Amino acid sequence: MLMKIKFAVVFLFVFALSVLAISVLAQPVKIEVIDDISTDRPDQSESPLLVPKGFFQAELGGSTERVTGFGTTIYALSAPAVLLRYGLWSNVELRLGAEYLITRYRYSGNFASDNFEIKGPAPLMIGTKIKLVPS
Numbered sequence: 012m013l014m015k016i017k018f019a020v021v022f023l024f025v026f027a028l029s030v031l032a033i034s035v036l037a038q039p040v041k042i043e044v045i046d047d048i049s050t051d052r053p054d055q056s057e058s059p060l061l062v063p064k065g066f067f068q069a070e071l072g073g074s075t076e077r078v079t080g081f082g083t084t085i086y087a088l089s090a091p092a093v094l095l096r097y098g099l100w101s102n103v104e105l106r107l108g109a110e111y112l113i114t115r116y117r118y119s120g121n122f123a124s125d126n127f128e129i130k131g132p133a134p135l136m137i138g139t140k141i142k143l144v145p146s
Contacts, residue, residue, distance in 0.1 A: 061142055062098040070094040086115040089133075099139075108136035 062068045073090030092110035099105050113130040 059142075061102070061104045061140060062096045064098045064101050066098045068096040070096070082119045084117045084119075086113075086117070088113040096140075102142040104140045106136070106138045106140060109133070 070093070072092050073088070074092065075089075076085075076087040078085045078087075089110050089112055093108065095107045097105045110133045111131070112133050113128065115126075115128045117126050
């Protein structure tokens with residue numbers, strides 16, 4: 012008899028938890044969907060569009076460049092480049108950008124011993140983008 016009571020109590024407890032879980036899952040949830048995003052990665056493009064209020068957008072990338080002339084070749088690499096954007100209000104977004112730069116200078120001829128490399132983080136970019144005129 013005691014075994015049946017314990018089983019009944021456990022069964023009712025599990026049943027009550029199941030009903031509670033289903034009712035919690037059945038609560039309406041507001042999900043906002045954005046159809047398109049506009050990227051603003053540093054030095055690639057500057058879009059007039061803002062990140063919507065309450066949304067966060069991370070943009071990652073890199074770039075490379077080679078310039079040759081007058082016996083000199085300059086290689087520049089920016090990787091990774093990161094831009095973090097957060098929609099503070101409908102007309103203001105906060106922005107934080109960072110990148111790591113490597114620049115190599117290669118000389119030919121008499122100046123070959125002057126080859127050198129500069130590398131390190133670029134200054135941190137902190138700012139806002141503000142929409143002044145409604146679109």
